Amino acid sequence: MTDVRPRSRTGIAARLLVAMTLVLAVAALAGWLVASALGPTLFHRHMLDAERGPGGMMQHAEQAFASASAVTIAVALAAAVLTALVASTLLARRIGASLGTLSAAAGQVASGRFDVRLDDPGMGTEFDDLADAFNAMAGRLDHDQELRRRLMADVAHELRTPVATIVAYVDALEDGVQDLTPEAVEVLRAQTSRLTRLATDLSAVTQVESGTLVLDRRRVAPRLLVDTAVSAVRARADDAGIALVRRVATQLPVLEVDVDRIGQVLANLLDNAIRHTPAGGTVTVSAERSAAGVRLSVDDTGEGIDEEHLPYVFERFYRADTARDRAHGGSGIGLAIAKALVQAHGGSVSARSAGPGRGSTFAVDLPAPAEPGFIGS
Ligand SMILES: Nc1ncnc2c1ncn2[C@@H]1O[C@H](COP(=O)(O)OP(=O)(O)O)[C@@H](O)[C@H]1O
Ligand SMILES: [Mg+2]
The missing domain is CATH 1.10.287.130 (Signal transduction histidine kinase, dimerisation/phosphotransfer (DHp) domain)
Structure with missing residues (x-):
C-alpha cells in the first residue's frame, strides 16, 4: 500500500489523445522534412530536363509536383504507421501489465488471501480508482474475516x-x-x-x-419510548429496592424509529443499570433535546465504570468485571446490540462514568426526521 509517487489525475482518454497527437505530429514532421528536402531538388532536376530534353515546361512541372507529393505522402504515412505501432504497443503493454497485476491480485483474493493490496498502477485515473476500489474491497474482506x-x-x-x-x-x-x-x-x-x-x-x-436488519420505522413521541421502557422494568426495580425515575423534556421533536428496536436498546441499558446498582440507588431514564434530535439516557447511581474500561464497554463480549459480570449472567453482548441498533437508526451511543462507585450514564442520540413534528407534553 505504498503510495509515494504523487498521483497523476490524467485519464486513459488523455493518454490516447497524446498518442494520437504524437502520431499526427510525427507524420506532419516527416512530411514536411521530406517535402522541404526533396521538393526543391526534384523541381530543379525537372526544370533542367525541360530546358534540355523533350516535353514542355508545364508537363515537367506537373511531373515534379506529382512525384514530390507521392514521396512525401508515402514517407509521412510510413512514419505515422511506425509511430502508431510503437505508441499502441507501449500503451497496450502498460494497460496489459496493470490488468495482469489486477487479475493476479483478484485471483489471490478468490483463493482466500485477503491481505493482498495493489500498488498505484500509474496508469491514469481509471486504474487508480479501480486499484482503490479493489484495495477497499480486500480490506473489507480482511476485516470481516478477522x-x-x-x-x-x-x-x-x-x-x-x-x-x-x-x-x-x-x-x-x-x-x-x-x-x-x-x-x-x-x-x-x-x-x-x-x-x-x-x-x-x-x-x-x-x-x-450484518446489516440485514429491516427497520420498521414509525413516528413516535420520545415520551412513549421512555414510558414503555420504564413500565417494563418497574417491578424488577421495586424488587431490587431501586428508585426508578423518568424525566421527559417538553417540546421534543417526534422521532421516526423502529419502536421495538429502540425499546430493546432501552431495555438493555435499563437491565445493566438495575444489575449494577445496589438497593437504595436510583435509575433515571430521560429524554431531552440534542443538537441533531433527541437524546435518550439511562443514568444510575450504581457501581460506575472505571475509566480504563469505558472505551470498550460497547464491544462484543467485553465485561468490565469479568468474574462478577459473568456471575450476573451477562454475556457481554447487550451493549454491542444496543450500539448496532442505534447506528442502524443513524444515531450514536456513548457511555460516561465519574468512576467506580459513582454511577454511570448511557446516552442514545437519535436524529430527528428531516421534516420535523412537535408534540407538546
Ligand atoms: N450501568 C452500568 N454500570 C456499570 N457497569 C456497566 C453498566 N452497563 C454496562 N456495564 C459494564 O459493561 C459491560 C458490558 O455490558 P453488556 O454489553 O450489557 O454486557 P452484560 O451482558 O455483561 O450486561 C458489563 O459487563 C459491565 O461491566
Ligand atoms: Mg447487559
Whole structure:
C-alpha cells in the first residue's frame, strides 16, 4: 500500500489523445522534412530536363509536383504507421501489465488471501480508482474475516464454562457424588439459561451487524419510548429496592424509529443499570433535546465504570468485571446490540462514568426526521 509517487489525475482518454497527437505530429514532421528536402531538388532536376530534353515546361512541372507529393505522402504515412505501432504497443503493454497485476491480485483474493493490496498502477485515473476500489474491497474482506475469527473464538470461550459446569454436575450426579438437591438444580438451570441467553444475543447481534436488519420505522413521541421502557422494568426495580425515575423534556421533536428496536436498546441499558446498582440507588431514564434530535439516557447511581474500561464497554463480549459480570449472567453482548441498533437508526451511543462507585450514564442520540413534528407534553 505504498503510495509515494504523487498521483497523476490524467485519464486513459488523455493518454490516447497524446498518442494520437504524437502520431499526427510525427507524420506532419516527416512530411514536411521530406517535402522541404526533396521538393526543391526534384523541381530543379525537372526544370533542367525541360530546358534540355523533350516535353514542355508545364508537363515537367506537373511531373515534379506529382512525384514530390507521392514521396512525401508515402514517407509521412510510413512514419505515422511506425509511430502508431510503437505508441499502441507501449500503451497496450502498460494497460496489459496493470490488468495482469489486477487479475493476479483478484485471483489471490478468490483463493482466500485477503491481505493482498495493489500498488498505484500509474496508469491514469481509471486504474487508480479501480486499484482503490479493489484495495477497499480486500480490506473489507480482511476485516470481516478477522471479526469472524474473533467471534468464533469468543463464542467458543463463552460456551466452554457453562457446558463444563453442566458436564461436571451430570458426571457427579451419575457417580452418586452429588445429589439432585434444589441447589444443584438451580446451578444447572442457571447454566442452561446462560446458554439460551447467549444463543438469543448472538443471533440478535449477528442480524443487526450484518446489516440485514429491516427497520420498521414509525413516528413516535420520545415520551412513549421512555414510558414503555420504564413500565417494563418497574417491578424488577421495586424488587431490587431501586428508585426508578423518568424525566421527559417538553417540546421534543417526534422521532421516526423502529419502536421495538429502540425499546430493546432501552431495555438493555435499563437491565445493566438495575444489575449494577445496589438497593437504595436510583435509575433515571430521560429524554431531552440534542443538537441533531433527541437524546435518550439511562443514568444510575450504581457501581460506575472505571475509566480504563469505558472505551470498550460497547464491544462484543467485553465485561468490565469479568468474574462478577459473568456471575450476573451477562454475556457481554447487550451493549454491542444496543450500539448496532442505534447506528442502524443513524444515531450514536456513548457511555460516561465519574468512576467506580459513582454511577454511570448511557446516552442514545437519535436524529430527528428531516421534516420535523412537535408534540407538546
Ligand atoms: N450501568 C452500568 N454500570 C456499570 N457497569 C456497566 C453498566 N452497563 C454496562 N456495564 C459494564 O459493561 C459491560 C458490558 O455490558 P453488556 O454489553 O450489557 O454486557 P452484560 O451482558 O455483561 O450486561 C458489563 O459487563 C459491565 O461491566
Ligand atoms: Mg447487559
